[in-house]
Amino acid sequence: MLRIGIGLRSNNSVGYRGDNLNDKFNLIKQSFKIVDSMSNFDEDTIRNAVKPIAEYYKAAALTIEVPLKTGSRQLFYLYGDSSACIGCDQIVTYEGDPSAGGKTIITWICNKDHIWRDEDIDDINYISRSACTLSEKLRLGAMASSYYYMDTITGVSNTNGLIRFVSKLIRRGVFDNYGCAFLNIIGFNYVNKKVGFKTGTKVLKHYAAKLREVFCNDEIVSRPGGDNFVIIFRKENIDKLKKVVDGLTVKTRVNSVTIRFDLSARAGIYMVNSYDRAFDKVMAYLSNCINYAKTYSRKKIEYYTKDIENKVIEHKEFCQKFRKALEKNEFYVVYQPKVYTKNNTLYGAEALVRWYNDGKTIYPGEFVEIFEKEHLISDLDFYVLEQTCKTIRGWLDSGLNPVTISVNFSNDHLGDDELVEHIIAIVDKYGIDHHLIEIEMTETVDVYEISKLLEYVDGLHKNGFTVAIDDFGIGYSSLLMLQSISVDVLKIDKAFIAEVTGDPEKRENVILRHIINMSEELGVEIVAEGVETNEQRNNLTGMNCHRIQGYFYDKPLSSDAFLERLSVKTY
Numbered sequence: 001m002l003r004i005g006i007g008l009r010s011n012n013s014v015g016y017r018g019d020n021l022n023d024k025f026n027l028i029k030q031s032f033k034i035v036d037s038m039s040n041f042d043e044d045t046i047r048n049a050v051k052p053i054a055e056y057y058k059a060a061a062l063t064i065e066v067p068l069k070t071g072s073r074q075l076f077y078l079y080g081d082s083s084a085c086i087g088c089d090q091i092v093t094y095e096g097d098p099s100a101g102g103k104t105i106i107t108w109i110c111n112k113d114h115i116w117r118d119e120d121i122d123d124i125n126y127i128s129r130s131a132c133t134l135s136e137k138l139r140l141g142a143m144a145s146s147y148y149y150m151d152t153i154t155g156v157s158n159t160n161g162l163i164r165f166v167s168k169l170i171r172r173g174v175f176d177n178y179g180c181a182f183l184n185i186i187g188f189n190y191v192n193k194k195v196g197f198k199t200g201t202k203v204l205k206h207y208a209a210k211l212r213e214v215f216c217n218d219e220i221v222s223r224p225g226g227d228n229f230v231i232i233f234r235k236e237n238i239d240k241l242k243k244v245v246d247g248l249t250v251k252t253r254v255n256s257v258t259i260r261f262d263l264s265a266r267a268g269i270y271m272v273n274s275y276d277r278a279f280d281k282v283m284a285y286l287s288n289c290i291n292y293a294k295t296y297s298r299k300k301i302e303y304y305t306k307d308i309e310n311k312v313i314e315h316k317e318f319c320q321k322f323r324k325a326l327e328k329n330e331f332y333v334v335y336q337p338k339v340y341t342k343n344n345t346l347y348g349a350e351a352l353v354r355w356y357n358d359g360k361t362i363y364p365g366e367f368v369e370i371f372e373k374e375h376l377i378s379d380l381d382f383y384v385l386e387q388t389c390k391t392i393r394g395w396l397d398s399g400l401n402p403v404t405i406s407v408n409f410s411n412d413h414l415g416d417d418e419l420v421e422h423i424i425a426i427v428d429k430y431g432i433d434h435h436l437i438e439i440e441m442t443e444t445v446d447v448y449e450i451s452k453l454l455e456y457v458d459g460l461h462k463n464g465f466t467v468a469i470d471d472f473g474i475g476y477s478s479l480l481m482l483q484s485i486s487v488d489v490l491k492i493d494k495a496f497i498a499e500v501t502g503d504p505e506k507r508e509n510v511i512l513r514h515i516i517n518m519s520e521e522l523g524v525e526i527v528a529e530g531v532e533t534n535e536q537r538n539n540l541t542g543m544n545c546h547r548i549q550g551y552f553y554d555k556p557l558s559s560d561a562f563l564e565r566l567s568v569k570t571y
Contacts, residue, residue: 027052032130047078053127054079058114066135067102080109090116092124096132104132153201154208157222162230165220166279169232176274178219181231181241182286183265184294188227191261195254206250207263214240230286235271245300266293270304288312295373318367319374321357326383331355333387334556335405338527339571341537341546346569348404348438350529350549351388352556353380377410382426384408388437389430391559396432400566406438406468406489414452420459434464438489442470454485461486468527472515482522490519492545494530500539513543520544 034049054062061080065073090110095103106128110116116124149161157165169175185207192200204227211221211229220232233241247264268289276282285304291312293302302308325331331353338348355362371377385407395402413419427437439460441453457467468489469481482490492512499508519526528540531550540548553571 027056028127032134050078057108057116057120057124058111059108060111061109063107064131064135065105065107067104073102092116092121094125094128094132096129096135104135106131151223154205154223156208156212157220159222159224162220162222162232163279166232170277170279175276176272177234178232179235179238179241179269179271180282180286181233182268182290183229183231183245184290185227185263185265188263195252195259199252199254202252203250203261206252207248210248210250211244214244241267241269242301264300266290267301268293268304269301285309291315295370315370318370319376322371322376325355325357326379330357331380331383333384333391334558335562336549336556337554337562337565338547338549339553341541341548344571346403346565346571347547348406349562350406350440351384351408353384372410372412375412377412378416381407381409381413382422385423386426389427389432392432392436393430395563395566400563402436402566404436404438404466406440408440408470411442411449414449419456420463423460423465424463435466438466438468440468440470440491450481450484457485457487487524489525489527490515491527491529497528497530497536497540500536516543516545
C-alpha cells in the first residue's frame with residue numbers, strides 16, 4: 001500500500017537533477033545486491049547500502065519499522081535522523097504485505113529543498129516493495145538464526161549458541177580468562193514426579209532464567225539437553241557459580257498453589273588454559289568431569305584433573321566388558337548363610353554375585369553402583385536369579401532339602417511393569433517352589449517410588465514369594481515404607497550393627513531396639529546383616545533379634561561349599 005503526502009512548493013524550488021536510467025538502475029542494483037547478500041539484519045551494512053539511493057532521490061531521511069517476535073515494533077533510521085526531518089513536508093509511506101507479527105513499513109521523507117515527481121514516487125514504490133521483501137527475508141532469517149542458537153524450552157543458548165560464543169572468545173584470544181562448568185540438577189526427576197512433566201518443564205525454564213540473572217553479558221548459560229546446563233563464566237566469578245551449585249529457589253503455581261523447589265546441582269568444572277584452542281576437547285573434559293561427579297564423588301563440585309579422566313575412561317571400559325562377561329559366565333554366585341541364633345541353625349541364605357575377570361575376583365562394591373548408574377544392573381539381577389534357580393534345582397535333584405535363598409533386585413527395576421512376570425518365568429523354568437525364593441529390594445527409594453514398590457510387593461505375595469527390604473534404616477522413607485508396604489523381612493543395615501554395644505542407653509542401641517520391637521509387633525521378621533563379633537551377636541540376641549547374617553557364622557560360600565552346609569545345618 002502506497003501512501004503519499006505532498007506539500008506544494010513554489011516553482012522556485014531547487015531544480016531536479018537530470019536522470020540517467022543506467023546510473024539509476026546500477027545504483028539500485030548495487031544497493032540491493034549488498035542487502036541481499038546479508039545473512040542477518042545488520043543496521044550499519046544496510047545504512048551504507050541505502051545511502052547512495054537516498055542521496056540520489058534527495059531524501060532527508062529514510063526509516064523502516066519492523067515487527068518483532070515479541071509482538072512489538074521497532075523503528076530504524078536507515079538514512080538521516082529525526083532532526084533531518086524538520087521542515088520537511090513531503091512524505092511517502094509504503095506498507096508491506098501482512099506477515100507474522102504485522103506489516104513492515106518504509107517511510108521516505110523528502111529533503112525540504114526538493115519535490116519528488118510522479119516518476120520518482122513510482123521508483124520509491126518499486127524500491128520500497130522490493131525492500132519489504134528483503135526485510136521479511138532478513139527478519140525470518142534472523143528468527144531462524146535465533147532458533148538455531150537458542151534452546152526453545154528454556155530460552156537460553158543451545159549447543160550451537162554455546163559453540164558460537166566460545167569461538168568468538170577463542171578468536172579474540174580471551175578464552176583463557178574463562179572457566180567452563182557442566183551442571184546437572186540433583187534429583188530433577190523428583191520435580192517431574194511431583195508436578196508432572198509439563199509443569200516440570202516450566203520449573204526448568206524458571207531455573208534457566210535464574211541462571212541468566214546470575215551471570216553477566218560476557219558470560220553464557222546454555223542447555224545441551226535434559227536437566228543439564230553448560231556455563232562459560234569469567235574466572236573471577238567462580239563464587240557465583242558455587243552459589244548456583246549450592247542451590248537456586250524456583251517457585252511455580254500448580255492449581256492455584258505456589259510450590260517451591262530448592263534446586264541444587266552437581267558440577268564438573270574446567271579452568272581454561274592459554275593453550276586451549278579446541279572447544280570440543282574442553283567439552284570432553286567437562287563430560288568426563290560431570291560423569292565422575294555423578295558416579296564416584298560425594299562432592300557437589302569436581303574440578304577436572306587427568307586422574308578423573310583416566311577414572312572415567314576405566315569406568316566406560318568396565319561397562320563395555322559387562323555384556324561379554326555375562327556371555328562368558330564370568331559372573332558367579334556365592335551364598336552367605338543366615339542363622340537362627342536360638343539353636344544356631346541354618347535357615348536361609350543370600351545370593352551374592354562375584355565377577356572373575358583377568359585372573360582376579362572383583363567384588364560388588366567395585367561394580368554394582370556403576371552398573372546401577374549405567375542401567376546395566378537389571379540384567380545382572382536376572383542373571384543371578386537364574387543361576388540361583390539352577391543351583392536350587394541341583395540341590396533338589398540331589399535329594400537335599402534347600403533353604404530359602406534371597407536374591408537382590410535393584411530399584412532400577414521400578415520402571416519395569418513386567419518385573420513380577422519375569423521373575424515368575426525364570427523360577428518356573430526350573431520348577432522351583434516360589435517359597436524358596438525371597439526377593440530383596442533396597443529400602444533407599446524416594447517416597448514417590450513407594451507406590452510402585454507396593455504394586456510389586458503385592459504381585460510377588462500373590463504368587464507365593466516372600467519380600468525383604470534390604471538396608472532398612474538408612475533411608476528417609478523408612479517409616480513411611482513400613483506403614484505402606486506389607487513386607488515379610490527387614491534387613492537391618494550393617495551400619496547400625498557396627499555401632500551396637502552393651503550400653504542400652506546409647507542412641508544407636510535405643511533406635512535399633514525400637515525397630516526390632518516394632519517389627520515384632522507388626523509380624524515382620526528382622527535379620528541383622530554384617531554381624532562379625534560375638535559381642536555384636538550377644539547384644540542383638542539381647543534385643544530379641546535372633547536371625548543373623550555375617551562373618552561371625554560364615555563368609556559367603558561357593559555353591560559346592562554351601563551344599564556341604566545344607567547337609568549339616570547346625571553350627
